[in-house]
Amino acid sequence: MDLTSPAKDFSLSPEEVAQFQRDGYIGPFDLYEPEEMASHLKELRPKLLNTKKAIYGGGRTVSGTTNLANYDRHLDVDFLADHITRPEIVDRVSSLLGPDTLCWRTEFFPKYPGDEGTDWHQADNFSNVAGSKHPQIVWPEDAEFGGTITVWTAFTEATVENGCLQFIPGSHKSMNYDESKTMEYDASAINSTEKNGVRRGFFGYDYRQLQKDPNWSPDESKAVSQVMRQGQFIVFWSTLMHASHPHSGLTDQMRLGFAARYLPTSVRVYPYSTELEEFGGEASLEKFGNVLTSGRDVFGHNRFTDRTVNGHPFRTR
Ligand SMILES: O=C(O)CCC(=O)C(=O)O
Ligand SMILES: [Fe+2]
Helix, strand or coil: CCCCCCCCCCCCCHHHHHHHHHHCEEEEEECCCHHHHHHHHHHHHHHHHCCCCCCCCCCEECCCCCCHHHECHHHCCHHHHHHHCCHHHHHHHHHHHCCCEEEEEEEEEEECCCCCEECCECCCCCCCCCCCCCCCEECCCCCCCCCCEEEEEECCCECCCCCCEEECCCHHHCCCECCCCCCCCCHHHCCCCEECCEEEEECCECHHHHECCCCCCCCHHHCEEECECCCEEEEEECCCCEEECCCCCCCCCCEEEEEEEEEECCCEECCCCCEEEECCEEEECCCCCEEEEECCCCCCCCCECCCEECCEECCCC
16 A cells, blocks of 8 residues: 555535536546446345345335335445445535535435336425424524435436436525425325326325425426436435436336435434334334544534444545
8 A cells, every 4th residue: 555645535626516506416427437336236236135234124114115125224235335435425525515524324226127207306304204204304503505415326327218317407495395294105106107297206105295386396398317327426415306217118227326315414313213214114223323424523413333344444534
């Protein structure tokens, strides 16, 4: 190891920061070569199926929709633990959130041939829109904004045909949805509901039920498709209007996205909850801990994980 060469810095330029502030997203950026990502994915699949060490176990399914084994697997799978602390990601996140950051949540978003697209949505405090009404993240009172930064990595290629993300640029500054409302689960709506001519849904829920104005609908003429090659990532505010195309079924390749969510350490994570409740599943947060991804924590209001990665503490920038 050459201790004399400084670690490479992947911070965003001031122009890129300004672009992010204007559009609500930036990227895609390269992280893994496609072949490298493909081989990681091959090794990853059996590990993801083994939920013995997953902190939510398999999770308790209430309505049968959510597989909590899709959540926070960076806390038991070393490749994902390494992934969320990659300097290529964390330096860019810190350029936007400041020097002291944490990762509080990861989620897989699979789409199989024929699956509907993800509804247009925005998330601010991640209140459990499917049930109990606790915000999952709470910004300091004087904060200008809420939400979280999502880093969405294409674990497979993401194309219009297999269901890539769509964004409405600049839509991150005002919420069209009210997270204090609730949505009703309806299994029969899955894969069968057309919205503005496109098959979309939200894991058995209909995000339109949270609209502030029931007569409003998103201006999809402004939507931009985020085509990404395997191993790239994109960075966006959770308050940005985002969705995904349906999987057309024209290719038999499934689409797999991995979303990691970041915050400054000043934000309180799960201040009111002892359970993770997500779209029909629930499990104890007892084994949950945030990952400090850069800087330090001077607040002391959040719990950090004591898990190790390949026998070492999590890497911190
Ligand atoms: O991958 C998708 O279809 C949706 C992703 C998403 O909503 C998110 O990462 O917040
Ligand atoms: Fe989302």
